[in-house]
Amino acid sequence: MDPIRIDDPRDPRVAAYLDIRERDLAGRQGRFVAEGKVVLDLLLSSRRFSAESILILENRLGGLEDMLRKAQADLPVYVVAGAVMDAIAGFHMHRGILAIGRKETPHPAASLLDALPAQALVVVLVGIANHDNMGSIFRNAAAFGADAVLMDTTCCDPLYRKAIRVSVGAALKIPFASFADTAEFTADLDRRGYDQFALSPRGRIDIRDAPRRERLALYLGTEGEGLPESLLSRLQTVRITMSKGFDSLNVAAASAIALHHFSR
Template identity: 50%
Template sequence: MRTVPISDADDPRVAPYVSIRERDLAGRSDGRFIVEGKVTLSILLERSRFEIESVFIGRSRLEPLSEILAQVPPEVPVYVAPQAVMDQVAGFPIHRGVLACARKGQPFGVEKLLDAETLLVLNGISNHDNVGAAFRNAAAFGAGGVLLDEQSCDPLYRKSIRVSAGAALWLPFVQAGQGEDHITGLQSAGFDIWAMTPRTTAAELHQLKPSAKTAILLGPEGPGLEDALIDRCRPVRIAMAGGFDSINVATAGAIALAYCHATSMAGDD
């Protein structure tokens, strides 16, 4: 492991870690993303498809993290700084004292996802927690990947990665284009697309039988999917008690994915 002591917050070697929050919110244009915390670092090292560029840890964390850090490739620098210097670089207190920087690299093309039996498709999901939770659920229920439109927020945002329990680092995803294009491409590839909606005329989820290839399509928090999209797919609702017509969007996805997974498993027996 190549540790590099950092004593000055202006050291150019830790420049990718400067003002993390502000740059995350503005959107990074340098092709990099930041990972925070021990669990996500360990997934980044063990099973991610992304190239790690550097690790940045608080000095007091060097010893407790030695097992994970032993997996850092020898050519990747592990910057080590006193906690105060680290906080000064990042612009806020890094309580966990563990950061890493990786490169997004070449994005997958949509064809990468089309062999999957189950896909999750996110349309206009603008909340990082919801995108992260959607990835966690997609991974838990064996979806082969996630397709996101350009309006949805970035799964490689620091908080999305954490909420995804690291799934955003290894579950294949493609973020490109619009819902209209997604529907055309998925239908050509043989997917039955379940557009999740509170419409009372939609089919009730638990009475459906998943097809060999099923895509679960989730729309924006608040307004939900546009009618023009729903009308091109199979509208599917989750039965709810009177007076309620909405649950959290990632939760709706979890219910649909769990049902597809359990039903297709039962079919395999």
């Protein structure tokens, strides 16, 4: 593909990139923003997502030619000077590599579970509303080979720009889906033979003693409230033992410890 030079920040061909910070909050009709070389590489290699266009700082183009060969031949690649990039994005974009991706149609959680192998590790998120934590949990899930992330409807969008960036692209790599009814979802995992562990500071078993079976679901809740009592009373509960006097751990840090324990 031949890069297309853009000099006017109001050029309609780059309208999808305008004011990307504000538009994150308003949603983007089935699209998402990928930033940086690593994330762009994952997007171009993805079978679930496709790129609609790429916007690159002129001085970054040289290092990307190999990667861009992976893209479909008709993918528009727009090239801009630094001042034009900043005027489009609405703030100073020091990374200089952006792409617009198209979301896939959401799957029901059950059909994602249907597609998993006999040995599977899934992460179940309840009420994770912070994009930093969401991105970090995806990054940890990818680092320790989790097969899927399932989340309730109060979780934030893993394809929010910042969540993708913090995940270093893992949000584009690990399949995810939402479920509407937690009790039904938990019952479905039971029927499918999953061992279900809920991580909680008051968990009954120390994580060091938690067995890793063939099919395992790890539930993580919000930092403040934790997982709801209705889940804690129904699932096996595991704790990460901490120091007396400072028993406070960020949910992403907790996910790293638990996923490392359960990975093989």
